[in-house]
Amino acid sequence: MSDDRSHSSLLLPPSTQDRIQGVLSAAVVLVMYGDYQCSRSGDVYKMIKVIKRELSASFGEDYLCFIFRHFPQTQIHPHAQRAAQAAEAAAAQGQFWSMHDTLFTHQQNLENGYLIEYANDLGLDIPQFLKELSKQVYIDRINQDIEGGMQSGVTIAPALFINGNRYTGHWNTAELTAAITSASH
Template sequence: MNDERNRSSLLVPPSTQDWMQGVLSAKVVLVMYGDYQDFRSADVYKLIKGIERELSAFSGEDYLCFIFRHFPQTQIHPNAKRAAQAAEAAAAQGQFWLMHDTLFAHQQKLENGYLVEYANDLGLDIPQFLKELSKQVHVDRINEDIESGMQSGVTATPTLFINGIRYSDRYNRTRLMAALSNLAN
């Protein structure tokens, strides 16, 4: 019974340490474990962004809080962890979400040279960015996300939790929108 709960509940609650859009006091808190090299993660992220725009227009800014946690699947996506490190290095310069969006938009090009190109396009301090990547400054942060996912039964990406409960339906607009609306009431 406890194992079943671990697979259906988010065991590490959202916090201000997470990458979030919105506020933790929102009616709906949506946590996504994702992998920048996984096309399904990119598709679900695009779906969420569309739903997020729609919900904020109709229900206000405090309705949905979106949280992204890293879950690179290095066994099948060799560039995913490096991409996560690039997102974190960009975050250190205040550009997490711009790099996050760039990585999903260009997920077929996540080798080191491209990561530097994206950082340059975002106006980041390239020597600082390269230093943080080469010294793997942000690996512990990424590993914390991975560990928190594993504690909650995450084995693949994307995996979503809505208000702490694992979303297990199909990833389409209608069903996800219904789940977000139902849990808020």
């Protein structure tokens, strides 16, 4: 994957404002900038889920904190921005990670009708969900993620930062796991 790596550190530090799995005080904090319509983002997220499960089993639940930040590439993925808004609307109802997983599972079906179907499947309040999508309530939050990514040199999704440092290795489970575990020492 070739992208601009002129910045090698995360300039916007992880905070409680982020979408977090785990605790910020974990030995390793992994930040992913991703795009729900990007197949590589989907592949990397699936890989991270496996790694997180394995590391939690080996080192405990608080070993790895995973943070997802939106980086929709609207010029090549026309539904990515709306999908990010759907994830945030779900977050307002306590279902961010369920919607997040659903969006990555159904990357080929991110048009509005599907987003409503996913929200319904998750038991969300559909009138509230639709109102928030139509008013673009979460666009500023998504734009803050994009801006923070750009400040850290992200030009394309996915991009990973391990304990604040840009991951530049190969996108495979073995190398990413090794990078994560070495970052904890």
